[in-house]
Amino acid sequence: MARQPSPPLIGRVALVTGVSRRQGIAFAVTKRLLAMGADVFVTHHRPHDEVQPWGADDVDAVLADLRGIDPNRRVEHLGADLAHPAAPRRVVDAASAAYGHLDILVCVHAQSGGDGPLADMTAATLDQHYAVNTRSTILLTRELAARHDGRPGGRVVWFTSGQQLGPMRDEIAYAASKAALAGVAASVADDLIDRGILLNVINPGPVDTGYLSPAGGFFTPEQLDGLRTMFPLRRFGEPDDVARLVAFLVSDEGRWVVGQVLNSEGGFRRWVVPD
Numbered sequence: 324m325a326r327q328p329s330p331p332l333i334g335r336v337a338l339v340t341g342v343s344r345r346q347g348i349a350f351a352v353t354k355r356l357l358a359m360g361a362d363v364f365v366t367h368h369r370p371h372d373e374v375q376p377w378g379a380d381d382v383d384a385v386l387a388d389l390r391g392i393d394p395n396r397r398v399e400h401l402g403a404d405l406a407h408p409a410a411p412r413r414v415v416d417a418a419s420a421a422y423g424h425l426d427i428l429v430c431v432h433a434q435s436g437g438d439g440p441l442a443d444m445t446a447a448t449l450d451q452h453y454a455v456n457t458r459s460t461i462l463l464t465r466e467l468a469a470r471h472d473g474r475p476g477g478r479v480v481w482f483t484s485g486q487q488l489g490p491m492r493d494e495i496a497y498a499a500s501k502a503a504l505a506g507v508a509a510s511v512a513d514d515l516i517d518r519g520i521l522l523n524v525i526n527p528g529p530v531d532t533g534y535l536s537p538a539g540g541f542f543t544p545e546q547l548d549g550l551r552t553m554f555p556l557r558r559f560g561e562p563d564d565v566a567r568l569v570a571f572l573v574s575d576e577g578r579w580v581v582g583q584v585l586n587s588e589g590g591f592r593r594w595v596v597p598d
Contacts, residue, residue, distance in 0.1 A: 330360025
């Protein structure tokens with residue numbers, strides 16, 4: 324009988340942030356990494372979701388679902404408010420203590436809500452989005468790099484948005500904080516590659532994590548039908564669409580992709596104006 328190949332991430336440890344909802348991108352990413360053989364440390368911050376229109380998930384149920392994917396894989400976790408300056412170090416310390424080393428960092432967490440157009444911007448709004456979306460991502464990356472022992476498989480994936488492809492006039496703070504990540508990616512990637520770590524950035528485009536449905540409360544069924552026409556395949560992005568790209572980048576298959584901002588949007592046509 325032919326010997327079955329080992330899963331591609333056996334022996335590697337991933338830290339994934341923002342794993343608090345089963346409908347979320349981070350949950351889909353974690354499922355993929357576990358299925359590929361990685362052990363995973365996840366962070367969550369339920370208070371953020373509790374004030375969002377989509378509401379919070381049951382963190383215990385989230386973790387139970389992840390642990391059920393492969394009983395041979397470990398899933399450890401920590402609740403963390405990444406707006407706090409000390410949180411990135413605390414998270415990476417906890418992950419390193421749990422597994423002994425870290426290979427992969429996927430920063431999916433984001434500050435949502437409390438945003439607006441230019442006229443509504445305040446220093447507090449801008450600072451909050453910067454603290455969560457930009458500062459914590461860079462600090463998490465610094466902490467991972469400081470602990471990485473140079474073994475093969477070092478990877479970092481950041482998440483940005485489509486602000487470089489079209490306007491986001493009602494999300495100025497969010498767009499500014501995510502644009503900073505896209506802007507600094509090449510510089511950080513050039514630093515990390517000397518440490519054996521490859522950094523790339525994903526713009527996932529509009530992904531239905533619960534808000535692109537009538538139940539999400541953001542759009543009417545008619546508006547959603549109009550928005551759907553902006554996608555050639557007549558569907559919104561799904562969390563696993565993004566997870567598949569993350570899986571490629573963190574595996575050995577993605578070892579020649581460095582410092583790129585990859586747009587995974589299913590051909591999203593911003594120039595189509597829905598009725």
